[in-house]
Amino acid sequence: MPRSTSTRCRCVRCAASPSPDASASTVSASGTGHTRRPTTSRPTEYLSWNVRVLLPTRLHPVAEYLIGNLNDNGYLDISLEEAAKATKTSLADASEALKTIQGIEPWGIGARDTRECLLIQMEHLAEIGEEVPPHARAIVADHFRELGEHKFGDIAQALRLTREEVQAAWDYIKENLNPFPAHAFAAGPDGTSIGGRQVALRPDVIIFKNEQADFEVDVIESRRFSLRVNPVYRQLVGQLQAARSAGQQALAMSDDERTHIRQYVTRAKFFIDNINQRRQTIARITEVIVECQRDFLERGVQSLRPLTRAEVGERIGMHESTVSRATAGKYVLLPGGQVIPFSMFFTASLGTKDVIKNIIDAEDRSRPYSDQEIVEKLRGEHGIILARRTVAKYREELQILPARLRKR
Structure with missing residues (x-):
């Protein structure tokens, strides 16, 4: 059953939350997985990388196992009990790992059925400020079968709505939600997924012209989110450091509590530093692309010039593999309004x-x-x-x- 608890998208693209609770973010070392499917394709690599950042090391095996048991539509094929038993972990830990996976874009990944998938998507859309029809969630949660059978009159009577309100909710669901979330991984530059369904491509970087008609680069994450360590944790760490410098006993804490505070603040700072470095890297890469592909930005694809990741890496002093990882699965909004993948700038053909x-x-x-x-x-x-x-x-x-x- 879908959870009613509000959760933010926790993929690396969206982990930067204006909430001050960044201290709870965990940066974990690589773990070993028990996945049924190999984690070498881009979707599984993307999900695995995110959960390793977001979850403590002890939860990596069960998270990897869950990711390995997602089907081609992005749904979980096994029960949490099976996952917990296979990885010798608790049901609570398996549930926490799944909750984290379900918070990673594309939203709906990790759902156990279509109903849960749609509810997850509406929950996240509402959190980022997009308008969701007031009765859409109740209709999906309590009358999903009737909705699929187009029994709008029965739904309207049960929820004391008009037929038009039910129809409006149905129209919203068809136009804005995707029952096949994993298909978004295969979206092309035109936004069409494998199944031919339109998926919303959200740019990671914007290239625009300023008042002087020069191109500028804006990394959206940098503009929308600002990360910081929870002030309460910062204050506690400051008190611990002051007490240690003065040779005095710190607050009435156990050794485990002091270790917990230091560990989580250190991990939060490390996470924030990594996010900031990633933003700087993607900005530098895009600035080089703008410099090399100015004619393309001005005149269109026929003016796209040969450009390799190795060339970009050489210009910014990074290995081409770093450029490849930094741009994989990311999109750019061009001055003309098109959203295209970074890979379009790099072509051998x-x-x-x-x-x-x-x-x-x-x-x-x-x-x-x-x-x-x-x-x-x-x-x-x-x-x-x-x-x-x-x-x-x-x-x-x-x-x-x-x-x-x-x-x-």
Whole structure:
């Protein structure tokens, strides 16, 4: 059953909360997992990395086991009792690990059924200030089967609502919630997931033009969130340090309590430092991309120039693997309003795209080349061997219409 307790999204992107309780954030060392599925694909790596940051080391095995038992839609295929037994941990610990996983974006991951998935999403949307219809949660929580059967009249009668209010809630659910949260991991630049359902792509970085018509970079996390250690913990640590300096007995605390305070403040500071460093890294990477891809930002994808992660890393004094990790799964809002993945800036197929664009630019408009004819010209005139579907993909990325729509 979904929990009624309010929880914030706790993925690394959203762990930066304006709440002063940052001291409870835990940075953990790598743990060993008992996962049924290998954690080498990007979604599982993303979830594993987040839970290792957010949970203490002792909970890593059960968290990894839960992640390994998520199905292709992002739902948990096993019970908490099974997970607790398999990892020799308590049911309370398994529940805490699952609660943390469910707080990581895309929201709904780790739900045990569609009903819980939708309730998790509405809970988080409400927390970030998005308007959720007043009766939507009650309808999903108590009348989910009737909703699926479109028995709006029965729901309206049970909740003393009008049929129009139930219809409005249904429309909101269809347009704003995703019953397949794991599909968001496969979202492309146009925001369409594997299942063809629109998913909300939230940019991590904004590139915009200032009043001087220069491009500037804004890391959204830096603007929206400010992390700090809980003032109560800071005060306690200060008292402990002052007492130790004066050679006096500290407050009436046990050794375990003093250790707890020092440990959690140290971990909170370490977590905050890591978040700030990550923000600085993504900002530096984006500034280099802006410098290298200015023509693309001004004129569009046809002006995208060859750029590698190694080149960006060399410019900022970092290894290319650092650049790859920092930009993986992250999105940029361009001045023109499009949200694209960072990976679009790094492409080894630019030369081929330029050739395709030149072929199309030189074609007879009364008889434009089909994708298959472009394949043959690439092979015959340029020695480039591509499949027709690859040519179609590159043509679409260049925002060029198919032959039947280019004909004049």
